[in-house]
Structures are given as C-alpha cells and as structure tokens.
Amino acid sequence: MEPKQIPRSEDFVKKRKLMVLVISIAIVITTATYVASQSYSSKTVNVIEIYLNILEKTNGSTQVTNLGNQTYYENDLTLYGGTTGYFRVSFYNNLNRTLVITAFEATSGGFSLISVNPHLPTPISQGHVQVIILGIRVPDQTFAGSLDVAMVVS
Numbered sequence: 102m103e104p105k106q107i108p109r110s111e112d113f114v115k116k117r118k119l120m121v122l123v124i125s126i127a128i129v130i131t132t133a134t135y136v137a138s139q140s141y142s143s144k145t146v147n148v149i150e151i152y153l154n155i156l157e158k159t160n161g162s163t164q165v166t167n168l169g170n171q172t173y174y175e176n177d178l179t180l181y182g183g184t185t186g187y188f189r190v191s192f193y194n195n196l197n198r199t200l201v202i203t204a205f206e207a208t209s210g211g212f213s214l215i216s217v218n219p220h221l222p223t224p225i226s227q228g229h230v231q232v233i234i235l236g237i238r239v240p241d242q243t244f245a246g247s248l249d250v251a252m253v254v255s
Contacts, residue, residue, distance in 0.1 A: 144182030146239040148248045183241035190233045194225040204253040211240025
C-alpha cells in the first residue's frame with residue numbers, strides 16, 4: 102500500500118522552498134558569526150617566567166630606587182596572541198618595614214596590564230607574603246620568554 106499523497110498548490114510549494122532557504126541562510130550566518138567570535142589568533146605567546154622589578158618611590162619624590170627583583174617560574178603559560186592571561190605572583194616582604202604596593206606595569210613590549218587583584222594600594226607587613234593576580238593582555242604576535250613587570254612600592 103502506497104502512502105496517500107496530499108495535493109499541494111504551486112504557491113504552497115514555492116513558499117515552503119523560500120522558508121527553507123531563509124532558515125538555511127540564517128543558520129549559516131549564525132554559525133559564521135559564532136565561529137568568527139570564537140576564533141583565536143594563530144600566534145602563540147609562551148610566558149616562561151615573570152621577572153618582577155621592584156621599584157620604591159618615596160612619598161613626595163619623583164626619585165625611584167630599585168629594591169631588586171624576583172623571578173617567578175610557576176607562571177609558565179601559553180596563550181593565544183591578543184588574549185588576556187592571569188599570572189600569580191607571591192611577593193615576600195623581606196625588608197624591616199611595611200611596604201605599600203602602589204602600582205604595577207607590564208614593561209615587556211606589547212603586553213598591557215588589565216587588572217590587579219587585590220586592588221591597589223596594598224600594604225604588606227614585614228615578613229609577610231602577598232599573593233597578587235595580574236591580568237595581562239598579551240601581544241597578538243608569537244612570543245616566548247620572560248614577561249617583565251615593574252612593581253612600585255612606597
């Protein structure tokens with residue numbers, strides 16, 4: 102037994118084909134928009150370490166003193182170029198006084214600081230450790246090496 106055919110007008114068939122075409126185009130546009138918004142650069146940025154340069158600025162002075170540096174290796178992170186990475190720095194205050202972190206700056210070319218957590222200024226007592234999370238936008242180019250960051254304290 103064959104299925105029963107329901108007669109359809111030519112107008113109905115045309116409208117149905119048009120509807121299928123519109124839905125297909127909408128699916129293609131939506132998929133293309135999603136893929137384009139989720140695509141990443143083919144360039145990779147591999148931050149092997151963070152080199153933290155610690156600078157002290159005395160209140161009311163434009164003079165800056167270099168207090169030294171610390172290198173952090175636990176931040177080995179590979180990112181797509183042009184994206185934001187979050188880097189953890191545990192700063193130990195080994196001086197005999199409280200320091201106040203007042204600023205950070207990514208000094209490596211093409212890198213830019215997006216966020217600091219906790220918010221600044223942040224005091225660190227003598228002998229204490231402060232964990233800092235730096236949100237840094239990486240350059241949209243291939244890179245492998247150290248990320249240089251300046252930390253200003255007073």
